[in-house]
Structure formats: structure tokens, C-alpha cells
Amino acid sequence: MQIFELKNKAMNSESGECILGFQDTGSHACYMIYGVLKPGEKGRLVKPGEGHEEIILAMKGDLEVTGYHSTTLKEGFAFHIKGDHECFLENKGAVSAMYVIAGAHSDEGHH
Secondary structure, eight states, rough: OOOOOOOHHHHHHSEEEEESHHHHHSSSSSSEEEEEEEEOOOOEEEOOOOEEEEEEEEEEEEEEESSSEEEOOOOOOEEEETTTTOOEEEEOOOEEEEEEEEEEEEGOEEE
């Protein structure tokens, strides 16, 4: 079993994200993104793409979601999005917000 450290990688990256996927696991079946949005940061596009689906979880803090889905995603809550639908995440809070995006291939998206 291999253990993957994601938090520090995300915190230290320019994008604020760390992707755990094929390069780490050797599997195309699923992937996970650990992300951080700084206070006031906006514009993180969520668009799984054709043949993919994603679940977005607000881990720490609340996220404003606009686009295909528009809502305040409270800490501990998640939503599902698939295909070419898109939305944007924004952190309107005073502290950094953390999220996880878990993705996989839809039935029509297998490689």
C-alpha cells in the first residue's frame, strides 16, 4: 500500500491543487484533486469533460458555486457534476477553504 501526501503539495503549488491520478496510481479508473482557495479567491473552473463525472466536497470553509450549479456549498457538503457541464468555485470567507474533487470515467468514458 502506498500513502500519498496531498495537503502540503497543494498548499505549496501555484495552482493551489494537488492531483492524485494515473501518474501516481497507474490506474485510469479514478482520480482525486485536493485543492485550496485563499480568502477571496475565485474562478476555479470545475468541468469534468466528456466521459467524466466528479463529486466536489467542501472540506473546510464554504464555497460559492456559480454556473451549471449555483449555490453556497457549506463545509461538509458535496455535489455531483458530469460531462461538459461547468461551474466555478469561489471562497468568500476570511480563511483558506479546502475542497476535494473525486472523479472517474462515466460508462461512455472508459479508455
